[in-house]
Amino acid sequence: MTDTQTGRRNPDALVRRAGKRADTRQDQHFLVDDRVLDRIPEYAVEAGVDLSHVLEIGGGPGALTDRLLGHAEGVTVVERDPDFAAHLREEFADERAADRLTVLEGDALDVSLPEFTASVSNLPYGASSEIAFRLLPRKRPLVLMFQREFAERMAAEPATDDYGRLSVTAGHYADVDVVETVPKEAFDPQPRVTSALVRTTPREPKYSVPDDDFFMGFLKGVFTQRRKTMRNAVRNTAHISGLGDPDAVVEAADEDLMSARAGNLAPADFADLATLAYEVGEPEA
């Protein structure tokens, strides 16, 4: 049932029709502010993003899904809660019949994600990292709602407290903009934290890496021991980065890079080191 003036479904009415209390342990904080809901897809439109097939992770009662259907030819929504998945199927039965909406019931970390031209989502914050690391290597534009501190880490520069694996990965695949801070009042139930919307614009990585999966594993390893020198971090975390011969990497690498800590190296340094590690460190096949 749409509001006759705006042609959009009312977010509070969607929550009522879903007929279910939000479970905050499942990150169920629903957007109920119409102005914020309208702006989210606009951030993609103003950047010229191809919205022909949008992936939404965490559909909930469907207020953002409804806005996305106003812009996209097709939307695939992934929702883990079976009650909300059933509600989305029923609420958007017309769009489903017209093949414009697909509802995938399941965990966004496990389901096989379809091809998409962009992802626009108000994410479950408990799974932000895993979802970001899953989406960034797909090299598609993203407009995603995160906890504000997470968004700041994503956009952080080297040698700052916020800089880490997330910043290097995001900066490697995309330009990252924090486009809006969103107050708690925009949600029901309200989260304890302030939120922020991030838009990423993919580009060809500035620095080539031999293999995306290896690169991600290498970053995960060295940032697990971010307070140690790279020399020790490379040696101690070989089981995470998948290196059969970490000593060969330490010996072949530049002395200064090995004496530095991960938080002080630039994204280009990680790309160089990962390339070297891939060549001489006997990575697992």
Ligand SMILES: C[S@@+](CC[C@H](N)C(=O)[O-])C[C@H]1O[C@@H](n2cnc3c(N)ncnc32)[C@H](O)[C@@H]1O
């Ligand atoms: C913050 S709410 C957003 C709901 C809706 N898009 C909105 O903006 O109001 C997050 C949604 O993600 C769902 N969810 C939580 N963890 C999930 C996961 N691992 N995979 C898929 N959906 C998940 C929750 O059930 C909830 O509906």
